[in-house]
Amino acid sequence: MNIKHMFDGKINDKMVYGFLIHTILIIGAVIMLLPFVWTVLTSLKPLHEVTRIPLTIFPEEIKLENYSLAMATLPFINLYINTFVMIIARIICAVVFSSMAGYAFARINFPGSKILFYLVLIQMMVPAQIFLIPQYLIVAKLGLLNSIPALIVPGLVSAFGTFLLRQFFKALPSDLEEAAILDGCNQWQIYRRVMLPLAGASLSALGIFTAVFAWKELMWPLIVNMSMNKMTLSSGLATLIGHYETSYPVLMASAFIAIWPMLLLFVIFQKRFVEGIALTGTKG
Amino acid sequence: MKQKLILFLVLAIALNTMAFAGGQKEAKSTVKGTMAISYAIWDRNQAPGMQAIIERFEELNPDIKVSLEVSTWSDYWTRLEAAATGGAMPDVFWMHANHIRKYAENNMLLPIGVRVKADPDLDYSNYPVGVTKVYEIGGVNYAIPKDFDTIGLCYNKRMFEAAGISYPDSSWDWNKLLDVAKQLTNESKGIYGFAAKASNQSGYYNIIYEFGGYVLNEDKTKSGFDQPETIEAIQFWHDLIHKHHVSPTIEQMADTKARNIFSSKKLAMYTMGSWRVTGLANNEVTKEVADIAVLPKMRTRASIYNGLGNSIAASTKHPEEAWRFVKFLGTKEANIIQAESGAAIPAFKGTQEPWFNFRPNFNLKAFVEMLDYGVPYPTSKTGPKWVKFESEMMLQILSGKVGVEEGCRQIAAETNKWLATEK
């Protein structure tokens, strides 16, 4: 649906299409945003307002104490740092290893490539819960319990990333390597000089997804890191749920505190992401 | 862009190394001459109390450092089990009736009963007999009782005052409660008199025993769910919802827990475990309007009680230090600190008073009084298995989808099946 090509000539059509698109997108945006807006509004209200019927939309009374209470309960600075370090490490691993493997599976017809690729996919066909205890035992054996590296272990390799990059590389024109072959490049050089530069958009997407998966991980940080100051934001938040069960506003405040840095980071990097796509997007 | 990436990488590696180094350090002794041991618990609410005890202990024992590890109820056991399988258990940790047999029978716990009996400063008679017994497997004691909890009746004072009804007291029986609940229920306003919860320990188990029924028989070989008294009790509980309409429905309580309906001022009474007191005190609504009374009686008076214990891992690398800590946890002093923090009702006899004073406007004494009528929380080795079936069937019974008698018989049959595998 490359709409820009519909804009040839008729001004009226352009405005109608633009209006239509914006309407649809805005409706969708409201639905996407509603729970977040509700979170923030609730976090500012006192408890009695939150459980009153009929509901109030905007807080009649603003209780910022909800936030100070939430902040006082968790070592947020530690949680931010742990989460950040874990995410960066996992992104690096995912991008490096997955692009290599994805390229190999997509462009090199080596013996066993089909079977090995299915083996990669198998990891995604089972619920992650079954990896909990075996991976825990490995981390325990390595003496890495209750540490930051422990947080990174499940994300050292990525079947998802491999699949994503393989699809991407496979979609590239089949004669892309020709010129490089004529020049006498080996596979590694083809990968580094021809393929990788084109993968900007997919790698960015992979980076973002790795960050998001890591960010959301609940059970793993909870069982492998015992000290509160070694946990991540998601798990830290989860421990709060039992604590403030009856205080919805404080719970919502914590939820917001847990989300906003990721939001901010995404907003910032999203621009880079868009630029990156723009740069690599123009192909003849 | 590339430069920023490199900066990130450097920063990440730096942070990583710092954090890694920090992590390793904590695992070993931090200062020369001190031993570090870990204490694992699962209740955030109690963390400040436990921390206070630790600080006092470290004052008296400067050569030991205790690190507190707090989880949530659900992941605590996953983690403990993984740790037990991998040989990386915390040194000292809380133990619970649901899991004691599994850990004890697999030699995961240090048998400390011998030490307790040999120690002049400790005596098992200082703690409630029922709680001590929970942690005694095969004649060997594996824990020192830490606290006990009972079930009481939580009610909204203002609603009683507004209706001109006197507060619940020890003369009440369930018929009286039903009466009052009817008066306090106002369906058009969505206000209910009493919540017939689907919870067992803090809900229907209590009424079962008060009607003269039982959940498990004395030697835990048979389920009591097919006893006529039990069925009668469950019928009464069920009728509160469906016949007398004084209770919110199961669906409503699935949407909003009974205690939240209570704090929204839409519920007059409900049965509550003493471990919820801190929550009651923290909530700006309930801390003004709530109070506690003893449970109403029927043919007899009863309240389910349970208690946590402090255990030592059999695989601990610091048995002496762990023992000293566990011993301290069992002393009067530690129990008083626990009481003062309002965390839980301390197990040590006579130390409960500071717990009452934690929130003087609540009649917390009621919880302790109920201990005299306490029924130990009924569970067995295969408890986790049959309690799941029981909980789900109770949901069906209480939501009116399965008949009371039919459902109870099914529960009894399933429970008996599991009990049979235990010996």
Added chain:
Amino acid sequence: MLGIEVRERPSILKDRKKKYFRKNKGNYAWAYFMIAPTLIGLFILNIWPIIQTIYLSFCSSGDFGKFIWMGGGNYVKILTDRTFWQATVNTFLFVLLSVPGAICLSLLTAGLLNSKIKGKALYRTIYFLPVVAAPAAIAMVWRWLYNKEYGLINHMLLFFGIQGPGWNTDPGIALASIAIVAIWSSVGYNMIILLAGLQNIPKSYYEAADIDGANPFRKYFSITLPLLSPTLFFVIVLSVMRALKQFDLVYMITGIQNPAIRQTRTLVYYFFERGFEMDDKAYASVIIVFLFLIIMLVTWFQFIIQKKWVYYN
């Protein structure tokens, strides 16, 4: 390099390429080198646990890893397990309810966001937000939006004079309610991937089509969809897999003590109940094996029919 266009290849080049690829051991060596880290890591961290789980399903549960081989007993037991079969039905139903909706919506949004309108970056951010939010927070909020008495959704319906249902507690709707949250939180996720795929379609194709005078529909179905199909395939395969493995939302939104659990219990949730709550890991492993087989079959099926609709050039 970037200026390569599709055109007739001289046969000389074809032969040379074949020679290069056929027996070039150097290529294979590079291939193995490049897949090594991923495969080794996957084997240790994931494949081996899967093998362990399969082994476990043939054992009887023991404490702390002490499992005893017992043959197919668990498998026989599960055939008559009503909860298990209900969970299977629920899981399939959930896939049907959540995947098509999510895919269509993300295709739509990705397409709209690929156009030349203002504010794309803002929309992209907004649509991606649900993906970024912590699952615990999402569940909390939606659970509460769905609350029959205090929830915002029923509150708004009341304005139209409609008495809203118990989204969480009505057994007839509960699964659909969870599917809605699943769609809501995955649209942004699929959208980003599809967007990357759309961006990689060379503009030259569209320009060529314009010269030929093609209309927008023709362009969409002859250029966009085929060239997007590898990415779309990826998104569909992944969405189906994820839906079959659904656990988090059921655990946190339906929750405990909810009679509607019978209709929302998915296979992974049942696994969790059996394996972690009821302490019967061996039996729970059978559920995993079963789920694994289903996912394998479904995925394999998708890979086979991909030849019919997915276009790799």
